[in-house]
Amino acid sequence: MNEPVLVVGAGPVGLTMALALKHRGVEVRIVDKAAARTDKSKALVLWPRTLEMLDMQGCVQPFVNAGTKAVGARILAQKNVLVHIRLDTVRGAYPYALMIPQSDTERLLEEQLALIGVHVERRVELVSFVDNGDDITAVLRHADGHDETVTSPYLAGCDGAHSTTRHTLAAQFEGDTLPSGWMLADVELDGEISQDELTICWTPDGVLLFVPIKGTRFRVIADVGLTPAVDASPLTLEEVQTLLDLRGPSGLRAHDPVWMSRFRINERKVRDYRQGRVFLCGDAAHVHSPAGGQGMNTGMQDAFNLAWKLAMVWHGQASPALLDSYSPERSAIGDQVLRNAGRLTKVAILRNPILQKIRNLAVGVLGRVPKVRQRMVDQLAEMDLHYRNSSLTVTPQGAARHPAPGERAPDVPLAAGSGGASRLHDVLATGKFAALSVAAAAVNVPDALQSIATAAGAGADQYYEAGYVYLIRPDAYVAMSTKSDNAAAIISALERLAAGA
Ligand SMILES: Cc1cc2nc3c(=O)[nH]c(=O)nc-3n(C[C@H](O)[C@H](O)[C@H](O)COP(=O)(O)OP(=O)(O)OC[C@H]3O[C@@H](n4cnc5c(N)ncnc54)[C@H](O)[C@@H]3O)c2cc1C
The missing domain is CATH 3.30.70.2450 (Alpha-Beta Plaits)
Incomplete structure (x- = not known):
């Protein structure tokens, strides 16, 4: 497969998609019908999980430098503080909300993309496409009115709430x-x-x-x-x-x-984020209340989820069946984000004085419980997102409980000899799985699987259980874990992934 993947739309999600694909050696073409980037501040916040993902593309620092850090949030009612949460309790490298206007986020993403040789083709509009089964034929209209027909193995529709891709697929925006x-x-x-x-x-x-x-x-x-x-x-x-x-x-x-x-x-949301060789990402797939500030962040994480899978398939390292997991995984997250944002909005705009009193009382009491506050923080920071129910997640008997299969894999320092990397997320940044042994013997990854997985070792750590081997996905979620004397199960899981079994 050597034709470029076609990314439609150069908003934050399309730019992230192109960046994450190219970072993994996939050729991409990114087009946008607009003449210029947005100059609007729209989405103002990058949450810790998104920053962690940008870190794994090797480009978080310019964002951190350009933004300002918000370290908490308060809910007030009649000048009384009902809840005060602090983001410094986030268990990760970025314990804050990075305040940065969307116009700057897009500028920085585009600059990062240019550094690796990809330039957005502006005033180029997707007008139609056909999925031929083996590839996509798409028609792109240029600024001078001429139509170009292109062939691409996959199309990533990141073309926003009024998505041409979604309309062409006739996917309901329910x-x-x-x-x-x-x-x-x-x-x-x-x-x-x-x-x-x-x-x-x-x-x-x-x-x-x-x-x-x-x-x-x-x-x-x-x-x-x-x-x-x-x-x-x-x-x-x-x-x-x-x-x-x-x-x-x-x-x-x-x-x-x-x-x-x-x-x-x-x-609104589509049910299926994928039809054949066409994928929907970001606002093209889901839009919701700005409460919680999750829209753009969720879209960027759609892109991170899809990019490593597309890259493995594009390089011929994994079966196309790997792509089947994109829609169920991200659609479940989309449902969750819609639900949470909707609830937050409804609670905030209550007008009935009795219900307001009950709300304020309940939130005031709950807001004093540290565990509840931590849950709020983890939800906002998107550290609680998980793929526990995904077909890619394997939960054998005796799997480790921390982190459990499907949950986020926190970064940890690695022992020498872990593929030259000093931290877990550096291994994942290469686009490969990590077979992480924690206070246990290293996993022997066979030559045939070296292109998709690297063995890594860590000492006993607060986040991981000693004596276990974890298979960590390239987007830093645990795919499975097992006692270290059963490391063969990790190799079998990788073999199944490569073969599409
Ligand atoms: C006021 C406001 C506040 C917000 N606050 C937050 C927040 O705090 N946190 C948060 O996470 N989110 C927030 N959001 C949501 C956030 O702005 C969107 O989720 C985000 O812009 C979606 O990015 P996207 O790349 O999916 O789509 P878009 O940003 O809409 O980009 C789509 C791109 O596709 C291009 N395009 C469309 N059709 C075609 C075509 N046929 N061919 C080629 N190109 C095409 C468009 O020109 C556009 O550049 C806010 C939104 C608004 C309006």
Whole structure:
């Protein structure tokens, strides 16, 4: 297979997809119908799990340098703190939310892509495609109006909420538009408000959210009650100030807006993220409430999930059956994100005073329980995502409990002789599985499997159980684990993957 994979759309998800594929030696072509990148700040946060994934593409530092770190979040009701969570309890290398406008995220992704020789082809629109079974024939329309017909082994549709790819597949975008109206304003704020934490005010009139961007610049988001349709009139600074005065901490003054908008929330998702040789990723597959700030992050993780599988198949190292796991794995995550974001939104916009009282009481009590707070942190940080029920996850009797099969595989320092890598995630960055022995003899990976797996060894560690061997996927999830005297089971699992059994 040597034709490039066609990536349609150069938003954050398409750029991530192209980057992760090329990083693994796959030829890609990435096209976008727009003349330029977005200049809008849209998604403002990269969560710890996404940062970890960028680290595994070897490019997290420029993002960290360009962003600012938010270290916590508070929910206030009538000036009382109901919950205060701290992100420094995240068990990983990036214990914070990185605040960075989407326009910068896209710029940095595109720069990283250019460094490895891939350039976005702009003003090139996918207009149609046919899946021939053995490959895809796609028609691309160029800026001068001429149509180009291309053949590609796979098409990754990362073309956003109004996806041409999804429409061409006739895939239903099931769900609803919520009846409540919202406003968003990126403004400068004078007054007392935390610059390194998210502040959420639950008030009798609705919710008001402050997201720090940089210094005194904030995103202010508020619900404005039930509206039959989006109010088409432009949002004014006066309206924003009125909401601040009504719902916010006292003494805040908004000025110098850079972006103000009204919006409604869509909660929609496709059932299948794949049809034949065509994949849907990011907003093309799922859109939901911005509560929790998970949309772009979830899309980027769709890309990380698919890229290593496509790469192994493209290189002929694994059976195409490996690709069957993409849709079930990511669709389950999509369902979970939709559910959580929907719940957060509904709870935040309650208007009934009795229900508000019950909510505030319950959240105030739960917010004092450390375990509950940690669960909230892990959910926001996306550290709790798992593939326990995936067909790729094997749970033999006697598997280790920490981390369990399907769960995230934290980074650990490696012993000498682990394929030249000093940390587990460096092994995974090569696009291979790691057969990780923890305080146990190294696994002997046969020559025939060396192209997809590397043996690695670690000493006893807080995250892993001593005396076990773990098979870790290239996207840092545990595929299986077993007692070290049964390491042959790990080799059998790899052989099945390569053969597609
Ligand atoms: C106000 C707002 C706030 C948000 N806040 C957050 C947040 O805090 N956290 C978070 O994670 N997410 C957030 N999101 C969501 C986030 O912006 C989206 O999830 C993200 O942009 C999706 O990326 P994408 O690459 O899938 O799609 P898009 O960004 O929509 O990119 C799709 C690209 O495909 C191109 N395209 C479309 N059709 C074609 C075609 N036929 N041929 C070629 N190219 C095509 C488009 O030009 C576009 O460049 C927010 C969104 C909004 C609007």
